[in-house]
Amino acid sequence: MYYDKDAARGAEATFLWFAEEVGELAAALRNGTDEELQAEFADVLAWLVTLANIKNVDLNQALSRKYGSGCPGCGHLICQCPDSEKP
Amino acid sequence: MYYDKDAARGAEATFLWFAEEVGELAAALRNGTDEELQAEFADVLAWLVTLANIKNVDLNQALSRKYGSGCPGCGHLICQCPDSEKP
Numbered sequence: 001m002y003y004d005k006d007a008a009r010g011a012e013a014t015f016l017w018f019a020e021e022v023g024e025l026a027a028a029l030r031n032g033t034d035e036e037l038q039a040e041f042a043d044v045l046a047w048l049v050t051l052a053n054i055k056n057v058d059l060n061q062a063l064s065r066k067y068g069s070g071c072p073g074c075g076h077l078i079c080q081c082p083d084s085e086k087p
Numbered sequence: 088m089y090y091d092k093d094a095a096r097g098a099e100a101t102f103l104w105f106a107e108e109v110g111e112l113a114a115a116l117r118n119g120t121d122e123e124l125q126a127e128f129a130d131v132l133a134w135l136v137t138l139a140n141i142k143n144v145d146l147n148q149a150l151s152r153k154y155g156s157g158c159p160g161c162g163h164l165i166c167q168c169p170d171s172e173k174p
Contacts, residue, residue, distance in 0.1 A: 029098055045132075063133065066130070067133060078091075
């Protein structure tokens, strides 16, 4: 939807937009309506996907590699790591 | 995979973990290997999904509502907003 503009902008400038949306998500978590919260989650995800596209990272593949076989710590699909590992 | 721990931790504490991964993504964008970059994208996405789960936000639905009909600014599937709107 935005690829041409995104590619021209570059990863550094795109990260700033992404970070701005992360800040807006924080604000919505603090005191947003359900609708605002949904919209901010959508924006953060959209900018994350944008950034991944620019860097030629396939998010599905990245997620599958890291978490596709279960928790990277303990290997279980329902994590059984001690709480000290991921409180 | 992590729901029980995540729900017990709560949204505020989970946002801190998410933010930490955003920082690691920034570092990997700056000078990470392709593999590190992939792993950090996966981590940021995983924590974003975690946070959405805790807040009962369906990310697919949120994304579809905001962007399912094209760019929210101009309504086109390939954005045609003037550059001043989203540089």
